[in-house]
Amino acid sequence: MSNSRHGIHRFNRIVTIVAIGFCAGPLAVMTAQALSPPxxxxxxxxxxxxxxxxxxxxxxxxxxxxxxxxxxxxxxxxxxxxxxxxxxxxxxxxxxxxxxxxxxxxxxxxxxxxxxxxxxxxxxxxxxxxxxxxxxxxxxxxxxxxxxxxxxxxxxxxxxxxxxxxxxxxxxxxxxxxxxxxxxxxxxxxxxxxxxxxxxxxxxxxxxxxxxxxxxxxxxxxxxxxxxxxxxxxxxxxxxxxxxxxxxxxxxxxxxxxxxxxxxxxxxxxxxxxxxxxxxxxxxxxxxxxxGLENCQRQRLAMDPTVSGSWFDPERDGEGFVHHLLENGQVLQYWFTFPRQADQQQAWHFGVAPARETSVRFEHLYTSTGRFNDGRDDLEASPFRLSVNPVGNHRQTIDYSRSIIRGGSVSGLVSYGLESNRADHVPLTRLAGSTCDNQRPDQWLSGAWYDPERDGEGFVVEVNEDGRAVVYWFTHTPDGSGEQAWMMGTGEIKSGVINIPPPGLPTHTIVIDSMARPTGTRFGADFEHEDIVWEDWGRLGIEFFRDRTGHVYWDSNDDGFGSGDHPIEPLARPMLAECD
Incomplete structure (x- = not known):
């Protein structure tokens, strides 16, 4: 049917062209238009x-x-x-x-x-x-x-x-x-x-x-x-x-x-x-x-505050996703993973997209280059398109397609193709306040935090329903190569001071004695959990204040990262459940 349809379409065009060739009417119209003012x-x-x-x-x-x-x-x-x-x-x-x-x-x-x-x-x-x-x-x-x-x-x-x-x-x-x-x-x-x-x-x-x-x-x-x-x-x-x-x-x-x-x-x-x-x-x-169609012909659930948190594929433990449904209906996502290139150690991608009723679809993700504690040098598009689909039983189906260059030539032409994957992901965290049954007074700490003077790097804090916090630090290496780096760790949320604070007293403090920096494996089909090296990067502390600002302190075991501190402020907060 399709072939005959297009054949008829082409035949009609040929008949029209022949008719124009033997008819003075269309030629006269074209001449009149050419002589008319624009x-x-x-x-x-x-x-x-x-x-x-x-x-x-x-x-x-x-x-x-x-x-x-x-x-x-x-x-x-x-x-x-x-x-x-x-x-x-x-x-x-x-x-x-x-x-x-x-x-x-x-x-x-x-x-x-x-x-x-x-x-x-x-x-x-x-x-x-x-x-x-x-x-x-x-x-x-x-x-x-x-x-x-x-x-x-x-x-x-x-x-x-x-x-x-x-x-x-x-x-x-x-x-x-x-x-x-x-x-x-x-x-x-x-x-x-x-x-x-x-x-x-x-x-x-x-x-x-x-x-x-x-x-x-x-x-x-x-x-x-x-x-x-x-x-x-x-x-x-x-x-x-x-x-x-x-x-x-x-x-x-x-x-x-x-x-x-x-x-x-x-x-x-x-x-x-x-x-x-x-x-x-x-x-x-x-x-x-x-x-393919496998595993995606089923019912999806609504996008609500319970989709926020960290998610991972048990078959690929060591990489995963953080996505937060924000109060404005957008979804902020970070993908902590590994590079495809053998000469790099870590990679992370991020993006923002509007939440639809039962999914979120990222048409564009981004990556960056920069230097630790200095912020971003450049922002680049990542060759991914990705969607997140809640499917119940505390699972999300996450699928992506990635455009890849397979080879090139001196003529400037490249050979390109696609990689694609779909898998169910399970929660690594459950955000406090995402339901009316897991409310906590410190749940306001959850969200993305950054220092405007170091735009292009920052932190994601997730207050778990058990009272512990998971912290991600998305940044870059200190060696000037521009490569990305990320660290993660968990710690208790306490009141008190960990250092000489800025004016005012902190309301909450998170101390993580051992932030992990995973390296050693590759993205995609080359991923091997057994190859991951869990480096003990060092100590991180964050103080939070009544005016909804914060201050971070770190002391790394890697001399390149060294030790230091700087202020932070909220960049985005997840939507939480509305409860009486």
Whole structure:
């Protein structure tokens, strides 16, 4: 069915081209357009959009509605030259306003403003409004815009059908994940020719055949339908598509490492599909985020304060995750692990992402370089995408995909591929205050702490329900190499003073006589718990004061780290249970 659909599509295009070649009408229209003055920039449409999306409350609205600022210099606007065949004119090519506190209803009138009737749509190339608080129903698909990203908003209702049009569709990337769309996927989406479709984490149901039919046969594709209520069989037509294989390699410029190898080709988890036959299951496993459908066709639980804490895979004891659900609905995560490179000792990654109802998905993680006690020199993107899914019985399913460079050449081309993994993780800690049954007066100590003068390194403190504290120190080595370092330890929470304190008396003190610094193993398939060397790094103490500040003291057994002290203040606090 998919092959015949694309064959008909190509045949119609050939017929149209032939018709133009033998008809003076279209040529006359093109000549008239070439002789017409260029269209004015769509200032009025953008002004209406600003008002509809409560632009005065945006995090950034630099230049918007300022008559002295060119539209092309408004924040989030990128202008391009369109209509080269007509002599060229300046137009709004991109609108990038993700995570910018846009709010308001996406009414049909607002959507229609994007669809300029005579010239290019507004914008003509990319619309990214993801990660905001936009509500309403999506009354049309905006299929004239090549890239449309509306993920992580409050959109509701059914998915829009494709309007009656004989035009070719420019849309090739559509991201509607993390909304509240419901119903089935429209059958006429089979007319689309997408290389990227993300409908994950909605309330969609029925079968997924229309989504499979909407994908192109000519390019590498990404199809994510995870976290819905889809049922029935997975169509065999899926095997006609070309999702990026997990164990395969492709060659291209290094700048395509993210766009071409990422994200993984398929993600169908957290639905209720029928078990595929052996051939289809093998195809899915070879292209699927997390390594296949195994262990991800089950019920997920709500994201609530009990997800906060430290988690680890018992098969990989020695590395793990710290994630805290914050009061603003974001999730702060640290991943303490080991490097892939043999010439390094430790690695840690961190990120922030909005919590969805039953999961959190990190599209971006970050790593850093720096020097101990000096802070960060540089911030770099980590080649990971990762999701956390509470599944009950005090477990979380954590899966990730990692883009890797397999080799390079003097021509500048690289061979790149993907690694992927999924495993259940169990709690290392249970935060005091995460339920109404484990409240403690010192639970306010939990959270991320840092010194603004040493931005790029800091501490995570977790007050456990048993009254002990787990402390992580995420920092860098002192040798100037820029490499990362992390230490961890546990200690009792007491009142008192461990040194000459700053003015005022501490309300609580944590003393850890032996902070551990694990080294000796590698990330991924090369991880071996038996190879880990648990170095006794030295002593750490933290004092906390009534004004919710703190002071750290350390005395390391490693001369490079030495001894010292500095103040700290809270960076982020976990959401705790609301109790009477």
């Amino acid at each position: 269209p004015p920039l769509p200032v009025e449409a953008l002004e209406d959009f600003y008002e509809a999306m409560n632009g005065d409350d945006w995090h950034r609205n630099d230049g918007w509605l300022d008559e002295e600022v060119d539209v092309c210099d408004w924040y989030g606007i990128t202008c391009v030259v369109e209509g080269i065949q007509f002599g060229g004119f300046t137009w709004v090519g991109e609108i990038r306003l993700s995570d910018n506190n846009l709010s308001g209803e996406l009414t049909p009138e607002v959507i229609e403003r994007f669809n300029h009737p005579n010239w290019s749509p507004v914008p003509s190339r990319l619309l990214d409004l993801s990660g905001n608080d936009i509500s309403g129903k999506l009354s049309m698909l905006l299929e004239r815009i090549p890239v449309v990203r509306l993920a992580d908003n409050q959109l509701t209702g059914p998915l829009p059908t494709i309007g009656d049009s004989d035009d070719d569709f420019d849309l090739h990337e559509l991201d509607l994940a993390g909304n509240a769309f419901e119903g089935t996927i429209p059958e006429n989406w089979a007319q689309l020719n997408l290389d990227h479709l993300d409908l994950g984490d909605n309330l969609l149901e029925g079968d997924i055949a229309p989504a499979v039919a909407a994908m192109t046969l000519d390019e590498t594709i990404h199809l994510r339908l995870a976290g819905n209520q889809f049922t029935g069989p997975i169509p065999e037509e899926l095997m006609a598509l070309d999702p990026h294989p997990l164990d395969g390699s492709r060659t291209g410029p290094v700048e395509t490492l993210w766009s071409a190898a990422f994200p993984p080709g398929l993600d169908l988890c957290w639905n209720d599909f029928e078990t595929p036959d052996a051939e289809l299951a093998e195809f899915i496993d070879a292209h699927h985020h997390g390594g």
